[in-house]
Amino acid sequence: MAQKPNGLVIVNTGDGKGKTTAALGMLMRARGQDLHVCMIQFVKAETGNWGEFKSAEALGIEWHKMGDGFTWTSKDMDETIARARHGWQIAQEKIASGEYDLIVLDEFTYTMHFEWLITQKVIAWLKANKPPELHLVITGRSAPEALIDYADLVTEMVKIKHPFDAGIKGQRGIEF
């Protein structure tokens, strides 16, 4: 007898590369199995001609951009916080709708790490409202301990060697 689908809470954290790109790979894989998937980006800027977004469009992956950049580049912190909270509202609607098999909350850890959202409230809401069969992927550095406790699958991406250390800049198709 096939196992009943059991939605996983997956966290990709750590200072290394691959947190968001692995989430992209999961979207690509799930979409190829005709699952209903959704990407919600919390912190990336709305501008920028991202390669991943073009491919996602071609695959029919639903994609929402919420952020206005990282805090350390933000000129208006209130606006940044308001956008993060708006993103969480959208995420809550998508999660509670029951219409998705996999949802990615990209760079969502920052909203909790910077206390734009209260970690315990987020987790309590997810425990009460996440459909059991929904896979939820959360990415970003500095994942709160309470989120790691709640998650089923947690991977830390650890930087062993990075070309920026050697002065090589980000490149089209690789970094964006």
Place this chain on the structure above:
Amino acid sequence: MAQKPNGLVIVNTGDGKGKTTAALGMLMRARGQDLHVCMIQFVKAETGNWGEFKSAEALGIEWHKMGDGFTWTSKDMDETIARARHGWQIAQEKIASGEYDLIVLDEFTYTMHFEWLITQKVIAWLKANKPPELHLVITGRSAPEALIDYADLVTEMVKIKHPFDAGIKGQRGIEF
């Protein structure tokens, strides 16, 4: 003045999840920037209806399956080794052709770890033949030290928590 493109050698290693999925995300991103990309899978079985393969087809990502499964499931080791070596021949042709911007050698570390290929010979060949502008992504556990020394960007995916530990099986759209 824009920086001259500088092809990176990227290694995703470690016992955690996300090594191959992050490479998939890189293919998706690069393809969305209209770069020429190629995936060569060394160890995955030829059978199996992988979601990522369907999405890759839809995006026009070139994809080669070389492996016949992991060694610990192989019934014929000579055949496994021969396939790995044939995969490396194909990879060498693709790499040396100069026709690609990004090539992924998925699970390629095993061919060196199990000594189906000699690590130092592989690296010497890459140093002599890899076009400077080509990005090369190599995934798999147990990356040899010499490969890490040669690479520009190395990330270790570390398992913090895994649902298989709690008896949850792999699921369609998530694990395959």
